[in-house]
Amino acid sequence: MADEALFLLLHNEMVTGVYKSADQGEVENGRCITKLENMGFRVGQGLIERFTKDTARFKDELDIMKFICKDFWTTVFKKQIDNLRTNHQGIYVLQDNKFRLLTQMSAGKQYLDHAPKDCYSHESWGFTVFPTLLFFCLSCTSVRRILSEYHIEYLAFTCGLIRGGLSNLGIKSIVTAEVSAMPACKFQVMIQKM
Amino acid sequence: MLRYVRVKEDRKASNLVGKRKETDHPILHWSSTMSRPGNRRPEYHKINRDLFVLTYGALVAQLCKDYEKDEDVNNYLDKMGYGIGIRLVEDFLARSYVKKCHSYSEIADLIAQVAFKMYLGITPSVTRNESSRNEFSLILDKNPLVEFVEELPAGRSSLCYCNLLCGVIRGALEMIHLTADVKFLQDRLKGDKVTEIRITFLKKLEDKKYRRKK
Numbered sequence: 001m002a003d004e005a006l007f008l009l010l011h012n013e014m015v016t017g018v019y020k021s022a023d024q025g026e027v028e029n030g031r032c033i034t035k036l037e038n039m040g041f042r043v044g045q046g047l048i049e050r051f052t053k054d055t056a057r058f059k060d061e062l063d064i065m066k067f068i069c070k071d072f073w074t075t076v077f078k079k080q081i082d083n084l085r086t087n088h089q090g091i092y093v094l095q096d097n098k099f100r101l102l103t104q105m106s107a108g109k110q111y112l113d114h115a116p117k118d119c120y121s122h123e124s125w126g127f128t129v130f131p132t133l134l135f136f137c138l139s140c141t142s143v144r145r146i147l148s149e150y151h152i153e154y155l156a157f158t159c160g161l162i163r164g165g166l167s168n169l170g171i172k173s174i175v176t177a178e179v180s181a182m183p184a185c186k187f188q189v190m191i192q193k194m
Numbered sequence: 195m196l197r198y199v200r201v202k203e204d205r206k207a208s209n210l211v212g213k214r215k216e217t218d219h220p221i222l223h224w225s226s227t228m229s230r231p232g233n234r235r236p237e238y239h240k241i242n243r244d245l246f247v248l249t250y251g252a253l254v255a256q257l258c259k260d261y262e263k264d265e266d267v268n269n270y271l272d273k274m275g276y277g278i279g280i281r282l283v284e285d286f287l288a289r290s291y292v293k294k295c296h297s298y299s300e301i302a303d304l305i306a307q308v309a310f311k312m313y314l315g316i317t318p319s320v321t322r323n324e325s326s327r328n329e330f331s332l333i334l335d336k337n338p339l340v341e342f343v344e345e346l347p348a349g350r351s352s353l354c355y356c357n358l359l360c361g362v363i364r365g366a367l368e369m370i371h372l373t374a375d376v377k378f379l380q381d382r383l384k385g386d387k388v389t390e391i392r393i394t395f396l397k398k399l400e401d402k403k404y405r406r407k408k
Binding site for chain 2: 003004005006007009010011013014016017021035038039040042043046047050051075076157
């Protein structure tokens with residue numbers, strides 16, 4: 001039985017390790033986030049397979065999202081998602097008010113020297129809208145960090161986890177995350193219609 | 195403009211299976227998943243372990259992509275394990291209420307029977323080296339980290355897949371002022387019969403400043 005502490009520590013080490021071994025260019029263009037997110041994707045795929053072995057078939061997309069929010073989140077993070085919102089057109093916002101991977105971190109504003117790192121999961125054909133926005137964000141806020149982008153790198157793995165889980169349940173998506181106030185965070189899932 | 199609609203849980207409808215009488219036990223109304231037979235609990239722990247094992251696997255896969263040489267990957271895993279070990283030992287000591295150890299063999303037993311059991315769910319056996327009092331081996335019959343690994347990838351024959359464990363043990367021991375050299379002697383993934391971790395205790399770290407003459 002791998003304890004929660006072990007996974008938490010491994011996750012933190014992974015994030016610091018990826019950033020330590022990357023050079024400045026990689027940090028700026030978000031390749032570190034991509035690496036973490038891809039790792040999360042692989043894990044999410046494997047995990048959802050083992051998890052849904054015995055569960056009943058899902059009725060629809062909303063059912064799958066509810067499963068992610070309740071059972072999946074409970075098993076991985078020992079609590080449910082606190083708030084699920086949707087516009088019934090393929091966008092879901094999962095809000096966790098006390099995200100397990102952020103509770104161990106301070107909520108202070110003293111560490112404002114990190115470059116902003118928006119977290120995007122990459123789907124090759126769903127990426128058309130965001131490049132200009134991303135470039136704009138990165139260029140004008142390279143000195144100070146926007147409040148909503150604190151600790152995005154610690155959410156990258158989980159974004160990948162959600163995207164991988166949904167992928168193996170037959171849903172193609174883009175998952176982004178933002179931190180509103182530590183340790184609360186929001187994951188936005190955009191379903192890509194085939 | 196997107197308007198988000200809060201997904202309201204219709205508790206009464208979704209959690210009732212058929213018609214329930216008021217005399218039913220209140221806990222059964224909790225959720226439809228909980229009304230399944232009690233094999234949910236062990237699965238919960240197993241999934242947790244799967245999460246760790248899969249994450250570790252993804253990490254090693256990513257490292258193999260980033261580094262060409264096996265030694266680099268091994269060193270990286272060891273360093274990462276060190277970083278984990280120095281923090282994990284506090285968690286371990288807080289949870290396990292162990293008494294003070296008086297010998298290296300007690301420490302080795304503690305690592306094998308308490309620490310490994312607590313974090314990985316396995317109990318490796320400890321063998322002592324007859325010639326040296328400082329060398330101990332942990333023999334792992336079952337290694338949960340390699341549950342999903344069939345064999346090492348081609349061209350990675352000297353990769354120590356579980357080198358993280360060596361770093362964790364080394365880091366943890368260093369936080370309690372014991373230097374040790376921890377490495378894999380045998381590895382099932384490389385074709386050996388068992389997985390063996392060798393712990394060699396080196397000279398104890400002493401802080402000379404605080405040594406008093408009695």
